[in-house]
Every structure is written in structure tokens, then in C-alpha cells.
Amino acid sequence: MMDHKKVKQMIFLAVMTSAAIIIHFIESLFPLPFALPGIKLGLSNTVSLIVLYIYGPVPAFAVLVIRVILTAFLYAGLSGVIFSLAGGLLSFSAAVLIWRLRDKGYGIVGASTAGGVFHNIGQILAAYVVLRTDAVFFYLPVLILSGAITGIVTGILAGILVPRLKNIYGPS
């Protein structure tokens, strides 16, 4: 029956969403020493990336948005939401762009790197909107680099996880 597949997908997306919330929470316990407060490495975006490579952009987008809304209610507060949304949406858009090129030699590490870089660019833009000062852009170079490094590491991780998760939870 088709219900079986739907239930499997729903469970997978629910587990992924809760994983994203927990990762986001753990991340919030360790503020980056060199960055603006509120700025995060964006590790929870790896979860959206994994869903993207298993079920495509629409479920991945749903996981991202639900994660942002739920963390807002749980602990992040309004300013946290602005950062999560700006970083998450920009990061997701960049990752989807690379994901569309997956048959042209671009892999999950590339998508993750682009996502990491744009996650931090998005957060700097959000900080600029909140603070209205050019000074935030001085943080940009180090955040682009750290976003790339985080992206490479989480991309390798996602590359290991995706085939395994696809076997168990993927659309069959």
C-alpha cells in the first residue's frame, strides 16, 4: 500500500526535524568567540542537506522551516529567529543550486560548502539589518572561511550518512 511509504517518509522527516532542533540547541550553548553574538556555525543545516539529497527540496525546506519555528518557540527568541531564518534560507538556496548540478560533477561536499558560506553571509546581513552599522562586515571574511570549513566537514559527514539513510528511509 502507498500508506507504508508515506508513513516511512513522515517518520524520517520527523526524526530529522528533531535532530535539527537538538543540534541547533547544542550549538547555541557554544557561542563563537570571534563572532557576533547570535551567529552560529549552522550545523543544523546539515540536516536539511541530508533530507535534500534523499527526498528533494520540498521536504528539506519543510524540515528547515519547522525547525526554525519550533526553536523560536522553545528558546531562540525573536532575534534568534531572524538569524536562523536569514542564515537558513540563504544557505538552503545555495545548497539547492548545487544540488541541481549533482549530475555535473558537483557533490554533497560542494553543496554543503556553499551552504555554510551563505549561512554566515545571511547572518551578517541579518546583523546589518538589526544594527544598521557597516562594522558588522568586518566579521565577514573570517565568517566566510569558517563557513567553508564547517561546510566541508559537515558535507563529508552528510556524504557518509546519505547512502546509509537512503537504504533504510529513502523512497523505494
Next chain:
Amino acid sequence: MKKNDVFIIAAAVLLAAAVWLLTNGIRQKDSGGEVVVYKDGEVFYAGPIGTDTTITVEDELGNINVVLVKDGKAIMQKANCRDQICVNTRPAEKDGQAIICLPNKVSVEVRNTGTKDLDGVSE
């Protein structure tokens, strides 16, 4: 990792370098500028960095930040924000350096009065 991923990583590094050059080009190394304190995106205080003073930024929500300007340096002496990142930020003395307290929406910037056209505030 697929082969074209290397291009994306290289592009990220180049972008970081380009932005670094750009922001450093704007920033002047010499000191002797003025201290500008922003609250909610608006100028709360502006004065020369050479003049020792204490600026208290307080709002109706009870958020307090105390900025100390002393010996040509500006520090965030006290803040009631939860993360205290602003208090632990290194002193701002050179042009372009800043101390930012995001929870309370306060930022302290040092800028050269002579380069206002480059370091101007938006709007």
C-alpha cells in the same frame, strides 16, 4: 567528494580574501578618531576617543551597557546581556574596530573623523 567541489571551496576562499581586502582597504590603521555609540541603530553618543568618559546606555526594557573611553581606547565595561561577549571583546582603539552587544542592540565603533565619506552610516 566530487571533482567540481574543489571549485566551490576555492571560490569560498577567494571570496573571503576579496572581502578581507575590501574591508581592510576601507579601514584606516591610524587612531585618533571618534567613538560612536549606537543604540537600536541610532547614534546615541559621539565624541573624540582622546577624551576620557563613561557612557551609560539604558533603555526602557532595563537593558544597560556601560562604555568606558580611557587612554584612547573604548571598552564595554559592563552589560547586563546574557552572553557577555561584548564585555569580553578586545578594546576598540583603531579606526573601524567595534564592540557589539547584539542582545541589547548596542554597538561601539571607532572611526576616523577624516574619512567620513568612506565610513559613513547608512541612510
